[in-house]
Amino acid sequence: VAELAKVKGLGTAKAATILAALELGKRIAAAGSQVKLKIESPQKGAEILLPRLRYEQHEKFLVLLLDSKNQVIRMEQVSEGSVNSSVVHPREVFAPALLYHAAAILVAHNHPSGDPRPSQEDKELTRSLNETGIIMGIPLIDHLVIGDGIFFSFREQGYLDK
Template sequence: MGYNVRIADMPATERPRERMVACGANHLATAELLAILLGTGNRGENLSAVGLGQKILRQLGDRNPDPLEVLRTVSPQELMQIPGIGLAKATAIVAAIELGKRAFQTRPAERQVIEDPATATAYLSHDLMWQEAERFAILLLDVRNRVLGSQVLTIGTATETLAHPPDIFREVIRQGANRAIVAHNHPTGNVSPSQQDLDLTRRLLQIGQILSIPILDHLILGHGNYASLRKQTQLWQEFPQE
């Protein structure tokens, strides 16, 4: 699709709205999704809505190789600096991004049973997933793996946070939990564990054995992704928790 082809002049099967209904939103290019939000293009530059969406991505790409990275935190004021983007278009885009974040971060009901890393991640993502500073949290569980609550223990910088095993187990005991899942975020979006993450996990599992308070997993979250150290490492075979 070209920059200057009006959506009304496109074949019906190529129009973004019709393609979304027929194929699903995940089949649309990012520029097409923006076009649906924009509604109209920019007559002054002879751009269709899709063309204007492509222009937004191109200009955001000048600031970051991944324009979607910029879109996650872009403000209406920043979008309005792009010719053809006024208050209505800028706020529509930012509102859609915020809705997407909230839909992903919706917290499950209390007392939910945590059956797998994905369920635990969904519960913790409100506190961890999109944060710009690194945070360390614990998910507190009873003997049936039902959620008692969660707690952010520490907040660090964009690259570092501090979590000390005594503080972690003290909170577990204080809250009357029988077991726990620990988690932190990587603001960069790279959820691969660092050596520090592995060393901390090893220490927590050792103490968990001594106190008979199982640590069921250590999750790393960031930018819509997550990693389960229980699945990715052999630490739980070295230090069985149950």
């Protein structure tokens, strides 16, 4: 608010109103319609997640809980980190999956830099989540890294079994 209020002609109240409107727009875009969204491809997952994560200034890690038809049951944020990292553990990722009886999950996080290329830590986390999902019977269908209008799919790049 303070940064926006520095613009000539904008006071604190107007800056707060603008930021509130932007947040409302993000939430509406992320919510979509009441029809259950179906994840048929990494592209479809990215369409759902890009509006929510693209402009975040800190890394956020989300899990999409899916039913047996890969329809989204719920979206949960499991971690928020700094501008270049976020601490995530499989227990936080799979806890909501158990709570809401998900048949599968898709996870995603953003890179505030805009570059969706995965780090070594991203690759290790994906391997760990995939192994945990196999053991628990809740498969990881993909891990998407969201950048500035582009994304990286671990499934498309061959990091996850088809």
